[in-house]
Amino acid sequence: MWDRSRDGDAQEDPTRRTVLGGTAAVAVGGLTGLGALAASSEPAAAVEGDPAAFEAGDAPTVTSNDGRIESVYLSPALEVSWTDFSEGVERVTLSLAVGSDAGVDEVYREALTAADPAATPGDVASVGAPSGDRSGAVSDAPPDFDAVDGALAARFERADATARGDAVTSETLSATDLPGGETRTTTLDVVFRADVAGGSDEATVVRTTTVDLTVENPAGDATAGGSVGIDTA
Template sequence: MSDHSRIGGSSEAVTRRSVLGGVAAVAGAAIAGTGALLASSRPAAAVDGDPAAFEAGDAPTVISNDGRIESVYLSPTVDVSWTDFSEGVERVTLSLAVGSDAGVDEVYRETFTADDPGETPGDVASVDGSDDEQSDAPPDFDAVDGGLTARFERADATARGDAVTSETLSAVDLSGGETATTTLDVVFRADVAGGGDEATVVRTTTVDLTVENPAGDAAAGGSVGVEAV
């Protein structure tokens, strides 16, 4: 099993806490404020390799004879709400980072502003009012209590940095019938600012990526015609 595979024990817990701290840090420094912020929804993650794909939370396994995980795709939808911003909100910055024991990579970072509330910058597929409002209209940044829902384009996390890559996730030395699992931390961060008020929230989840090298097998069949003269 490769060095990056997950092994139980107290040292793992220390390493995991360190990685989570690094993921939160790479998403930006903490901001203290008087506004209240609530962020919800879990990231959707998928591996789209040959021949398997999976969604986060399904104990995913990639079957591969060479022990490789080619890609890890993310396509998150993030709901953010704010309360008690007496002068409304000027900007909302959303970021998403992924990390393992190999390090941390930022996959998304986008900022929405009151100047153009319907803008879909960068990797953003759509932005509208919060799901609670059930509205396709742009978010109301002037609201004292408001929110938005941002849907991001599908992105391959292994192509966004140098830490979480196909090489660090794969286990090319697996023998037939063996498996290796890497725990990938996925961290959302939302920063909301307006009228001198600022608030930050961080939400995390994990995805276990398993690669399996199937044991060899063989079969034979057919028919033989015999004819005598």
């Protein structure tokens, strides 16, 4: 199980926040102001759940003689809520990005709309009203976009973050030249953003989680291999 002690509520490294804050410059059309919570009193939005639950066997370490991390999987499931939207909500845009010192890649970006509340565009696996247990589960009922105070739950298809851009890739995460008996750690930021808009009302909320991926090259002639899986299921 991955260490979640460095969730978005904890003190964050300014260097890593700088990387995420520069997303718009790294990828045209990317997330503007990534890594910063847009402050607003009325209306407001909130996110329940973790952008990704991190699991890779028993520990966030890949043991491999060739030093390779082949894949990093994500399948987030979250609940987005809004309050004080006087005319209800017209659109909720959900984005998720992964960043390292090598840059930031956008993994997901999908818009859910009141025009078709049950639609599951692109990488959205399911969307509906929240189940009520704060788990990110999706009920069979569609979300009520007309609600002044409302919420929706969305689950995304599993995606390999290393295949979604040029920054967080198998090559940048791997350590093929790692000497025997040594390790190398890469810190990844997973950032989820929800933009809620309806009538003249808008609100944005951002959640972040940070995880360390460690590659270990065992000493001697030990051989092992594997890939990293990141799942919320």
